[in-house]
Amino acid sequence: MRFCDLFISYKIGLKNIKSTIPFTKLPLYRKIIVIILFASAITSGILLIFRQTWASYIPIGLGVLSLIIFFIIDSTKRNLEVMLQQHYAPYSEKRINMTINVLKDYRIDIQNPDSLNMLIEEAKLAQIQCDYIAPLKMPLKTLGAIIVPIIAFVAQKIGNAATTDEMITMAVQVIILVLLTFSLIFSLTPIIKDILYRDYNKYDDLIYDLRQIKLFYAKENDTYTN
DSSP states (O other): OHHHHHHHHHHHHHHTSOOSOOGGGSOHHHHHHHHHHHHHHHHHHHHHHHOOSGGGGHHHHHHHHHHHHHHHHHTSHHHHHHHIIIIIHHHHHHHHHHHHHHHHHTTOOTTOHHHHHHHHHHHHHHHHHTOTTHHHHHHHHHHHHHHHHHHHHHHHHHHHHSOHHHHHHHHHHHHHHHHHHHHHHHHHHHHHHHHHOTTHHHHHHHHHHHHHIIIIIIHHHHHHHO
């Protein structure tokens, strides 16, 4: 139960640290690209509602072009240094200091790699236990193994009675349906995961931070000792 207490304290600490950059504090070029993207999406949406022509796609095309330009500008050395100094480094410092303070509150020596390793293993175990859908994965695989032969049998019967053009049309429709279904599942999976496994990503954060402490602080302390 002490690990559960530690994990709750860690989650509370994360809530006190803002991981996102407010719009008002973004660099000027980032503010401009955000405004252009929103304006282009809204403009294209309005044009598509009232006039469904190729010209309706011009604003969104300009938005995509500006997004490409943004990636080029954002990856320059100067802008990377600005983001590092003003945003990334301060956030990293706050988060690592919060994690260290939590560990100290529970009397865990950050200089002891064995203690950090045991915490990492405990976090991995707790993460597995919070996966409530894991027991359903095997039955779903069995169900899929049963459904696939049935679908193949039905497709064969339809194929025997259908013409070549009808078979091609059905094949294209099936491919499109599969792609749409896959895209929908791929896009909804992170949302469903956050709803069903609220702590799953938090365990990843804790494991990551513990490894950071082990990598930088333990190594640094060993250097001083030597």
